[in-house]
Each structure stands twice: as C-alpha cells, then as structure tokens.
Amino acid sequence: MKNDKILIVDDEQSMIDFLDVLLRDEGYIVEASNDSEEAYQRAKLFKPDYALIDVRMEPKNGLWLLKQLKKRHPRLVVIMMTAYISVDEVVDAMKKGAYDYITKPFNITELRAVLKNAQKHIQHPDKTTLDKMEYQFDNFIGESKVMKNVFDDIRKIAPLDSTILVTGESGTGKELVARAIHYSSPRRNSPFISVDCSAIPETLLESELFGHMKGSFTGADKNKIGLFEASEDGTIFLDEIAEMPFLLQSKMLRVLQEREVRRIGSTESISIHARIIAATNRNLTEEVRHGRFREDLFFRLNIINIQLPQLTDRLEDIPVLVDHLLDKISQRLNKSKPALSANTLEFLMKYHWPGNVRELENALEHALIMEEGPLLDVSSFPDRIVNASKETGPIAIAGSLKESVEEYEKSIILKTLEDMSGNQFKTARKLKMTRQSLQYKLKKYELLK
Numbered sequence: 214m215k216n217d218k219i220l221i222v223d224d225e226q227s228m229i230d231f232l233d234v235l236l237r238d239e240g241y242i243v244e245a246s247n248d249s250e251e252a253y254q255r256a257k258l259f260k261p262d263y264a265l266i267d268v269r270m271e272p273k274n275g276l277w278l279l280k281q282l283k284k285r286h287p288r289l290v291v292i293m294m295t296a297y298i299s300v301d302e303v304v305d306a307m308k309k310g311a312y313d314y315i316t317k318p319f320n321i322t323e324l325r326a327v328l329k330n331a332q333k334h335i336q337h338p339d340k341t342t343l344d345k346m347e348y349q350f351d352n353f354i355g356e357s358k359v360m361k362n363v364f365d366d367i368r369k370i371a372p373l374d375s376t377i378l379v380t381g382e383s384g385t386g387k388e389l390v391a392r393a394i395h396y397s398s399p400r401r402n403s404p405f406i407s408v409d410c411s412a413i414p415e416t417l418l419e420s421e422l423f424g425h426m427k428g429s430f431t432g433a434d435k436n437k438i439g440l441f442e443a444s445e446d447g448t449i450f451l452d453e454i455a456e457m458p459f460l461l462q463s464k465m466l467r468v469l470q471e472r473e474v475r476r477i478g479s480t481e482s483i484s485i486h487a488r489i490i491a492a493t494n495r496n497l498t499e500e501v502r503h504g505r506f507r508e509d510l511f512f513r514l515n516i517i518n519i520q521l522p523q524l525t526d527r528l529e530d531i532p533v534l535v536d537h538l539l540d541k542i543s544q545r546l547n548k549s550k551p552a553l554s555a556n557t558l559e560f561l562m563k564y565h566w567p568g569n570v571r572e573l574e575n576a577l578e579h580a581l582i583m584e585e586g587p588l589l590d591v592s593s594f595p596d597r598i599v600n601a602s603k604e605t606g607p608i609a610i611a612g613s614l615k616e617s618v619e620e621y622e623k624s625i626i627l628k629t630l631e632d633m634s635g636n637q638f639k640t641a642r643k644l645k646m647t648r649q650s651l652q653y654k655l656k657k658y659e660l661l662k
C-alpha cells in the first residue's frame with residue numbers, strides 16, 4: 214500500500230540500490246542498511262511495516278535480525294531473501310516468525326507478488342479511529358478545579374514510562390484518561406490496547422494477555438501472541454484490574470517487576486516495552502484488606518494515581534459537559550443540536566448521577582431521541598431521572614452560574630445532613646461522595662458548627 218514503510222537489509226550494496234529504486238517507485242517509504250545490528254537500531258525509530266532481510270550476512274546474519282525484530286515488533290511482516298534454497302534455513306526462518314521468503318535473483322514481478330500477499334497481513338491502525346482518539350484529549354471536558362488538576366497531571370505524566378493507576382466511580386472517564394495519556398505521549402504512534410479484565414472469561418484472560426504456544430492446551434491450535442507483546446512500544450490499558458483472578462495477579466506482578474512475559478507453554482521470556490495503565494472503580498485498599506487483591510501488586514500499580522471525581526462533586530462542569538455531549542450525540546444521531554431551557558439545565562443539576570458522565574450522556578441521548586422540537590424539555594428525559602429530581606426542592610438562581618451552582622450544592626448538602634441527623638458518614642454515603650470531599654465542602658460553605 215502507498216506509504217507503507219519498508220526496511221531493506223542486505224550486505225550487498227547493489228541489491229540495496231536495486232530494491233531502493235524499485236520500491237520507492239512503487240510508493241513505499243524505504244530505509245536500508247547493510248548491517249544487522251544497525252538495522253535493528255534503525256527499526257526502533259523507523260517502525261517499518263515490512264522488512265526484507267538477506268539471510269547470509271556478517272557478522273550477525275539475517276536470522277539473528279529476524280529474531281530480534283520479531284521480539285520487539287511482533288506485528289512486523291518479515292520477508293527473507295536467500296540465494297540458495299536450503300530447506301533447513303527456510304524452516305528455521307518460518308519458526309522465528311518470517312512471513313515469507315524469496316529466492317535471489319528475483320524480478321520485480323516476483324517481488325510484487327510476495328509483497329502483495331504480505332499486505333493482507335499488515336494490521337493498519339484505522340486512521341479514522343486514530344484521529345478520533347487524538348481528538349479525545351480535546352474532547353475531555355471540565356472546567357472545575359479538580360478536573361483542571363487532572364488535566365495538569367496527565368500532561369505531566371504523559372511523557373514518562375511509569376505505570377499509572379486510574380481510579381474513580383463508573384462513568385467518570387477512566388478510559389478517557391488512559392487514552393489522553395497515550396495520545397499525548399511519545400508512544401502515540403504505537404498501539405493503544407484496551408483490555409477489560411472483567412469481560413474476558415478467567416480461563417482465557419491469561420492466554421489473551423500472555424499468548425500461548427501451539428498445543429499448550431486443548432484448542433491452542435496455533436501460536437498466539439499476547440496483548441502485552443502486541444502493545445509493542447505503545448500502551449496497554451488494563452481496565453477493571455480488580456476483577457483479575459488472584460492467581461493471574463501474581464503473574465501480573467512478575468510482568469511489572471521483570472518487564473517480561475512468557476507465553477503459556479513456552480520457556481522463553483519475551484521482553485515487553487508497553488506502558489501499563491490500570492483502572493478500577495473499586496477501592497483497591499479495601500480489596501487488599503479483604504484478601505481479594507495482592508498488596509504487592511497494588512503497590513506496583515499505584516505508583517502514580519489519578520483519581521477522578523464524581524460528577525456530583527463538580528456540578529459546575531455539568532453545563533459545559535451537556536453542551537459538549539449534545540454536540541457529540543446530535544452528530545451521531547444526525548439531528549440538529551437542540552437548545553436547552555434554563556429549566557432543563559437546572560433539572561440536570563439536581564440529579565445525583567450515580568452513573569456519572571456516562572449516565573448523563575445516556576440520558577441526553579434518550580432525550581434527544583424523544584424530543585422532536587428544537588428545545589430540549591425535561592419531559593423528554595427518562596422518568597427515573599425526572600422523578601428522582603423532583604425529590605429535592607426548587608432552586609434559586611443567584612447571580613452567576615457558578616454562584617447558583619454553589620448555592621444549590623450547599624442546600625443539598627445541608628438538607629441531606631439534616632436528613633441524616635448530622636451524621637457526616639451517612640451524608641457522604643447518601644450523596645455518593647467521599648467523606649473527605651464532604652468535609653472539604655462543609656468547610657468551604659461554612660456549614661460546620
């Protein structure tokens with residue numbers, strides 16, 4: 214395909230010159246080297262889609278290079294070039310992961326045929342998804358102080374290689390954080406692989422993550438690379454890490470300590486280069502206390518922690534989020550973006566959003582589908598939310614939006630505190646906020662007696 218990158222390695226300059234001209238003509242981006250070790254170094258930056266490698270080279274031969282390259286770039290499509298067909302050599306090359314081989318001398322038609330065949334095996338990251346994701350950091354909305362701090366933290370940690378633990382309730386944007394880190398890091402052109410540890414059956418998770426060798430268990434009918442390997446120099450996002458089976462947690466610990474994986478059924482260790490980001494909506498300290506999560510793994514993962522606030526802890530973000538989500542949803546549904554009555558915004562700010570931004574997004578989508586006019590009305594929202602919102606009284610509009618929001622937040626806290634006879638613990642639980650953030654708000658609004 215046009216603009217695919219090809220690395221040529223041959224110790225014979227005339228061969229390099231021949232291939233260079235030919236492949237450039239075909240529209241490939243070409244880099245060449247006459248030395249295996251140098252070629253290996255170059256590949257790190259060049260990140261080729263294909264490599265055409267001569268078998269016989271000094272001092273390190275093509276098979277050595279093949280093995281090194283496949284270790285670091287498992288998805289690279291390698292075609293070996295050889296002057297004499299030696300069955301042993303070919304078998305060895307295939308075992309080490311070569312895709313095909315071509316015998317010298319070959320003509321342009323033969324080369325084209327081999328490359329055309331190989332093309333089918335290249336997994337191009339879908340350009341539109343890539344763009345969409347790159348865009349995600351811009352689509353990460355928040356004007357509240359807590360969210361601004363989160364954005365600052367992301368910018369600071371993105372360039373590092375450290376493991377990160379993202380915590381927060383369901384729907385608070387944990388995956389968005391992981392993607393924002395990846396796409397604003399130097400790893401952005403390498404894969405971002407997201408694994409939901411709760412969605413993959415226990416028995417399969419290990420082989421998904423670590424890969425397996427043919428015949429290592431019933432059904433393993435070919436070698437398979439694991440997701441750690443497939444993440445290459447990119448990022449692997451381990452979502453719902455608390456759901457990882459206890460036994461697998463110790464293997465995970467080894468990965469973090471040694472930066473190596475071993476495919477099931479293999480004795481060979483393969484180094485991994487991906488950055489690891491884990492996420493959970495559970496309280497891992499609690500999980501550790503109950504013996505469900507390994508403490509040593511927790512410490513390894515929790516090197517840098519990004520804690521996402523609940524939506525009710527940042528009511529001032531609701532107007533901007535609503536605006537952004539309406540844009541997104543109306544585009545998706547191919548409808549024109551409706552306006553919002555003051556009434557509706559007020560209503561949205563009264564609800565306690567246990568499902569956070571995801572629930573807000575779903576509610577808006579529901580409303581947008583139900584609403585036929587240009588103004589989004591309360592009646593278009595799901596009954597569940599409309600009814601829950603009615604439970605708290607009307608709100609007074611006081612000056613700026615921020616002031617109104619604060620006034621309203623204060624009144625909810627006060628009312629709940631009264632309902633709970635002044636018990637802060639119960640109040641925090643009812644409002645689904647942490648005790649600390651309740652205390653912070655109590656101080657802020659001078660509600661402490």
Ligand SMILES: Nc1ncnc2c1ncn2[C@@H]1O[C@H](COP(=O)(O)OP(=O)(O)OP(=O)(O)O)[C@@H](O)[C@H]1O
Nearest residue numbers: 352353354382383384385386387388389494570571
């Ligand atoms: N700050 C935000 N700005 C814009 N959109 C957001 C924000 N936070 C979350 N969203 C949107 O809300 C939805 C849920 O976000 P995400 O999947 O990242 O949450 P999560 O914390 O991983 O949730 P879960 O625990 O349920 O998997 C997504 O559609 C995401 O785009």
Ligand SMILES: [Mg+2]
Nearest residue numbers: 384387388452
């Ligand atoms: Mg998620």
